[in-house]
Amino acid sequence: MASPNRILIVDDEMATREICRDFLAENGFEAETASDGNEALQKLDRETYNILLSDIQMPKLDGVALLRESRKRFPEIEVILMTAYGGLPSAIEAIRFEAYDYLTKPISREILLNTVRRCIEKIELRRKLKETNKKLLEQERLAALGSVSAWLSHRMRNSLSVILMCSHYLRTRFNAPGDAETQEVVGAIIEKVKLLEKTTTEFINYSRSYDLQKVTEDVNVILADVIKSVSVHMRLSDVTLRQELSEGLPKIQCDPHILNEAFENVLMNAAQAIGEQKGQAIIVKSECVTSTPGPTPQTSSGEPLRTVAVTITNTGSVIPEANMERIFRPFFTTKDYGTGLGLAITKRIVEQHGGAISVESSEQGGKKTSIRIVLPVTAERPAAENAEENRG
Ligand SMILES: Nc1ncnc2c1ncn2[C@@H]1O[C@H](COP(=O)(O)OP(=O)(O)O)[C@@H](O)[C@H]1O
Numbered sequence: 001m002a003s004p005n006r007i008l009i010v011d012d013e014m015a016t017r018e019i020c021r022d023f024l025a026e027n028g029f030e031a032e033t034a035s036d037g038n039e040a041l042q043k044l045d046r047e048t049y050n051i052l053l054s055d056i057q058m059p060k061l062d063g064v065a066l067l068r069e070s071r072k073r074f075p076e077i078e079v080i081l082m083t084a085y086g087g088l089p090s091a092i093e094a095i096r097f098e099a100y101d102y103l104t105k106p107i108s109r110e111i112l113l114n115t116v117r118r119c120i121e122k123i124e125l126r127r128k129l130k131e132t133n134k135k136l137l138e139q140e141r142l143a144a145l146g147s148v149s150a151w152l153s154h155r156m157r158n159s160l161s162v163i164l165m166c167s168h169y170l171r172t173r174f175n176a177p178g179d180a181e182t183q184e185v186v187g188a189i190i191e192k193v194k195l196l197e198k199t200t201t202e203f204i205n206y207s208r209s210y211d212l213q214k215v216t217e218d219v220n221v222i223l224a225d226v227i228k229s230v231s232v233h234m235r236l237s238d239v240t241l242r243q244e245l246s247e248g249l250p251k252i253q254c255d256p257h258i259l260n261e262a263f264e265n266v267l268m269n270a271a272q273a274i275g276e277q278k279g280q281a282i283i284v285k286s287e288c289v290t291s292t293p294g295p296t297p298q299t300s301s302g303e304p305l306r307t308v309a310v311t312i313t314n315t316g317s318v319i320p321e322a323n324m325e326r327i328f329r330p331f332f333t334t335k336d337y338g339t340g341l342g343l344a345i346t347k348r349i350v351e352q353h354g355g356a357i358s359v360e361s362s363e364q365g366g367k368k369t370s371i372r373i374v375l376p377v378t379a380e381r382p383a384a385e386n387a388e389e390n391r392g
Pocket residue numbers: 265269270273314317318319327332333334335337338339340341342343344369
């Protein structure tokens with residue numbers, strides 16, 4: 001996420017707003033200006049800012065009115081008010097409408113910089129708090145799902161397998177030529193029970209907590225495994241499968257069985273999205289990507305993060321813009337017999353490996369959908385150190 005350093009300076013005195021802007025820009029902030037409250041509101045409507053630094057005495061819409069309006073319409077934005085007169089009434093108003101701070105002109109550069117920096121720290125803290133809350137909620141939801149899933153796995157799975165066994169038994173009993181209709185009915189029961197079994201299993205897989213058994217493994221080996229098991233299905237439906245696996249990939253710390261499940265979900269989706277269409281392709285690509293210094297993920301030591309990126313692309317399908325975010329949510333499906341859990345499970349697995357998953361889809365130059373999974377390469381401990389530990 002970009003750091004919260006966008007500031008809108010509002011002052012009817014040109015000299016003041018330009019000095020403030022240049023000074024803040026010199027100190028690494030993105031500062032823009034507006035000459036009164038109305039112009040500021042127009043800018044706030046169009047663009048995102050984190051801090052509003054506003055004079056109080058201005059023609060048209062003054063600073064206190066702007067503060068009031070912005071608290072109502074843009075509650076995330078922090079407001080710092082400035083005044084040349086330091087009157088008590090406006091200070092009281094500022095407090096009442098929760099301005100972050102109230103500065104009296106002339107404002108020293110040091111005070112301005114410190115105030116803005118403290119304000120940004122507050123915004124960052126609030127963002128982190130929100131993120132933590134979201135994670136906690138997610139964990140609570142998973143815990144609730146966990147108890148449902150324990151119940152499901154005992155009651156539902158057992159009952160379903162009994163029904164399935166009974167149906168198979170019935171099928172063998174009605175084999176005479178006149179029993180075609182009965183065969184059909186039993187066939188329908190078997191099909192539905194199998195679907196329920198699949199849904200139950202996927203639900204349990206989604207809500208169980210994965211205990212990763214991590215080893216050092218080459219992602220290409222896992223991919224080769226998945227491709228082998230899925231390609232049987234693909235040959236049937238006339239899909240070209242292209243492998244673009246980079247040689248010499250760094251190995252990663254992962255649970256190969258669980259990661260296998262994640263890749264398989266994505267590949268199965270690709271195959272299902274192609275369906276009966278002829279002449280389509282699936283491309284499985286792996287590569288080592290080193291993120292450059294900057295706003296991309298970095299290790300705590302500040303070194304660039306090495307990752308292995310796996311991209312699974314299929315032609316012949318496109319995800320509508322409105323669904324792009326939804327596809328990773330549990331139970332979102334556009335298929336008649338889908339569970340909507342495949343990508344939710346995949347996302348959890350990828351995140352438990354410290355990675356990230358994303359999607360790209362477009363219709364330009366033919367329909368195309370790509371799912372990209374990026375996994376961090378964590379440094380392996382030197383063999384000598386391991387040996388040392390084993391001895392001790
Ligand atoms: N390769 C793809 N092309 C088009 N749509 C896709 C693709 N992969 C996933 N989707 C969409 O994402 C939805 C959710 O997928 P998933 O979580 O695996 O559940 P399910 O496969 O049971 O529907 C699918 O129903 C589909 O709409």
